[in-house]
Amino acid sequence: MEPNTLTYIVGGIALILGIIAGKFIFAKDTTRKVEEADAKAQSLMREAELRAETLRKEKELEAKEKFVQLKANHDKEFMERNRKATDIENRIRQRELGITQKETTLEKQLKDNDAIKENLTRQIDVVTLKRTELEKHQEEHIRRLEKIAGLTADEARNQLIESLRNEAHTQAIGIQQEIIDDAKQKANKEARKIIIQTIQRTAAEQAIENSITVFNLESDEIKGQIIGREGRNIRAIEAATGVDLIVDDTPEAIILSSFDPLRREIARLSLQRLVSDGRIHPARIEEVVEKTKRQIEEQVMEIGERTVIELGIHGLHKELVRMVGRMRFRSSYGQNLLMHSRETANLCATMAAELGLNPKLAKRAGLLHDIGKVPDEESELSHALLGAKLAEKYGENPAVINAIGAHHDEMEMQYVISPIIQACDAISGARPGARREIMQQYLQRIKDLENLAMAYTGVEKAYAIQAGRELRVIVEADKVSDADSDKLSFEIAQKIEKEMTFPGQIKVTVIREKRAVNVAR
Numbered sequence: 001m002e003p004n005t006l007t008y009i010v011g012g013i014a015l016i017l018g019i020i021a022g023k024f025i026f027a028k029d030t031t032r033k034v035e036e037a038d039a040k041a042q043s044l045m046r047e048a049e050l051r052a053e054t055l056r057k058e059k060e061l062e063a064k065e066k067f068v069q070l071k072a073n074h075d076k077e078f079m080e081r082n083r084k085a086t087d088i089e090n091r092i093r094q095r096e097l098g099i100t101q102k103e104t105t106l107e108k109q110l111k112d113n114d115a116i117k118e119n120l121t122r123q124i125d126v127v128t129l130k131r132t133e134l135e136k137h138q139e140e141h142i143r144r145l146e147k148i149a150g151l152t153a154d155e156a157r158n159q160l161i162e163s164l165r166n167e168a169h170t171q172a173i174g175i176q177q178e179i180i181d182d183a184k185q186k187a188n189k190e191a192r193k194i195i196i197q198t199i200q201r202t203a204a205e206q207a208i209e210n211s212i213t214v215f216n217l218e219s220d221e222i223k224g225q226i227i228g229r230e231g232r233n234i235r236a237i238e239a240a241t242g243v244d245l246i247v248d249d250t251p252e253a254i255i256l257s258s259f260d261p262l263r264r265e266i267a268r269l270s271l272q273r274l275v276s277d278g279r280i281h282p283a284r285i286e287e288v289v290e291k292t293k294r295q296i297e298e299q300v301m302e303i304g305e306r307t308v309i310e311l312g313i314h315g316l317h318k319e320l321v322r323m324v325g326r327m328r329f330r331s332s333y334g335q336n337l338l339m340h341s342r343e344t345a346n347l348c349a350t351m352a353a354e355l356g357l358n359p360k361l362a363k364r365a366g367l368l369h370d371i372g373k374v375p376d377e378e379s380e381l382s383h384a385l386l387g388a389k390l391a392e393k394y395g396e397n398p399a400v401i402n403a404i405g406a407h408h409d410e411m412e413m414q415y416v417i418s419p420i421i422q423a424c425d426a427i428s429g430a431r432p433g434a435r436r437e438i439m440q441q442y443l444q445r446i447k448d449l450e451n452l453a454m455a456y457t458g459v460e461k462a463y464a465i466q467a468g469r470e471l472r473v474i475v476e477a478d479k480v481s482d483a484d485s486d487k488l489s490f491e492i493a494q495k496i497e498k499e500m501t502f503p504g505q506i507k508v509t510v511i512r513e514k515r516a517v518n519v520a521r
Contacts, residue, residue, distance in 0.1 A: 013048075015041060215254045215271050223247050225280050226254065226271070236282040240289040243267040262300075262329040266292050300325035307338065311345055313364050317394035324367065326374040337374070340428050341367050347424035352417060362417045365403040368396070369421050372404070384408045426505055448500060453492055453508075458484070470507040471496075477514040485510045 145156075217223065227234045227247060234245050242263045246255040254271070256264045270292045274280050277288075301318075304325030308316055316324075327338035348366035349359040372387030379386050388405030403421040405411035413419060446464045449471055453462035458479035463472045473492065480488065489510040496506055 015045075017041075017044070215256055215268055217252045217254065217275070220252060222275055223254065225278075226275075228280065232282060233280050233285065236285045237267065237270070237289075240286050241267040241270060261331060262296065262326060265329050266296055269296070300328070303328045303338070307342065307367070311342065311363060311367060312360070313367060316364075317396075320368065320371065320391070320394050320396075323371045323374050323390070327370070330374050335429065337370055341370055343428045344369060344421070344424045347427055348417070348420055351420050351424060355416075355420070357416060357420070361397060361399060362420055364397070365400040365417055365421050366424055368400060369404050369407050369425060382408070382410055384410050445500070445502065449496070449506070452495060452499070456488060456492065458488070468502065468506065470509065473508065473510045475510060475512050477512050480510075480512055482512065485512045 225233070226237070226245070228236075234247070237243075238245060242258065242260070243266075244257040245267075246257055248255070256267050258264050258267070266289065270285070270289045273288050273292065274285065277284075301322055302325070304321040304323070307324050308314075308321055324338070324341070327341055328336070330337040345363045345366035349363035352362035353359040368387065368391060370383060370387065371390055372381070372383030372385070375386060375390070381389065384405050384407055388401050388411065391401045391404050399415040399417055402411065402414045403418040406413045406418045407422045407425050409422075413422075446468050449464045449468060450462045453459055453471060453473045456473075458475045459473055460476050461474040463474075464470070465472060471492070473488070475485065475488065489508050492510075493506070493508045496502070496508070
């Protein structure tokens with residue numbers, strides 16, 4: 001809206017108001033009110049004009065300021081657009097310049113590559129020519145060599161390859177043998193160290209203990225009481241105990257004969273009670289023997305329990321505990337079986353601890369490894385297999401069962417502790433003073449051992465050394481080869497196992513030597 005129009009509107013409004021006011025004044029004081037209305041109308045007109053003028057000027061100023069601001073913004077935006085356009089133009093020029101330079105460089109590189117390619121082509125041609133000449137010279141040289149050697153190139157190559165193969169094979173076998181020998185030496189050294197440490201750390205309580213087979217008397221007069229009228233007392237004793245009593249001219253002694261050491265002990269204790277009491281007759285004999293048997297059974301159980309507690313073995317079946325106690329009255333080559341089993345158990349525990357295995361399990365297997373020697377009933381099985389069967393029957397660990405059955409190589413070893421039990425059993429039985437043998441039996445065994453080896457063809461000499469624990473067989477080099485030596489050693493060892501009875505183990509060594517002797521005169 002224009003300022004003049006606003007002024008007219010304001011003026012019109014004021015005029016209307018004046019007319020209206022005049023009508024009211026006219027009603028009361030027409031003349032005075034008309035004058036006052038005119039005056040007020042004029043005053044309102046002037047005031048309206050002033051206000052209209054002021055508003056017009058303010059609007060003009062605002063319009064000018066807005067115009068100036070819009071113009072400044074437009075100029076600024078125009079300059080920014082010009083700057084961006086200039087930048088884009090500069091970048092386009094630079095890019096065009098770079099593309100031009102790259103095209104120039106690429107053209108130069110292409111020219112250089114063409115020159116290099118041409119040069120390489122010439123060099124390849126020269127090399128090909130020289131290679132062709134060299135092949136011709138080589139063929140000529142090969143023909144001359146074939147003519148001189150009398151062999152073709154393929155034949156010579158095959159001979160060279162075969163020679164190299166044989167040489168490599170020989171060297172490989174040598175290296176392999178050196179590695180095997182080194183490993184065996186280290187293994188033997190380590191095994192020897194562990195065994196020596198085990199033996200040194202284990203002390204045997206008793207070196208030897210014999211089962212009693214002779215009953216001593218205070219006088220020979222008691223022999224008659226023991227025999228009784230018409231031999232009824234001695235027959236009663238033999239029937240009740242299962243032991244043969246030998247009454248001979250030996251002064252003040254009676255010999256008790258039985259394969260069962262437990263029966264011999266029952267007979268000895270029964271005789272001791274009867275002689276002390278003085279009443280010897282069949283009824284009294286049966287009563288005393290029964291009491292002695294019960295006492296021995298209690299003693300056997302007590303010995304087994306005490307042994308198990310001392311060794312720290314838990315959870316053992318009562319029947320196995322009783323068998324352990326029965327070992328106290330069993331001996332092998334003069335070595336008490338219980339002492340041998342205790343010693344083996346301690347050795348096994350020490351060796352297993354040295355090897356990082358379970359010492360408790362090894363000790364358990366070591367204690368039970370000979371329970372097959374004290375069965376309640378006779379069996380055709382060997383003591384190792386019978387012991388394994390008993391251990392399985394009474395719920396022992398499979399490793400213990402295998403160690404018992406395999407300690408004489410009658411069962412395949414399936415657990416690590418099995419060879420430990422075998423080694424410790426040999427250590428306990430082979431140590432000095434552990435076992436004894438009658439001299440005649442020992443000499444006869446040594447003689448039988450040597451004769452067994454001499455029976456084979458090609459054997460020149462045979463010597464049993466180390467108290468019969470090693471058999472060295474010297475063979476004739478012309479009749480026995482190296483391969484036959486291994487076979488002969490195996491056959492002799494197998495025959496010894498089948499035909500001879502011996503403590504521990506016997507090592508069979510076959511020696512073959514070829515000597516060439518000449519004398520310079």
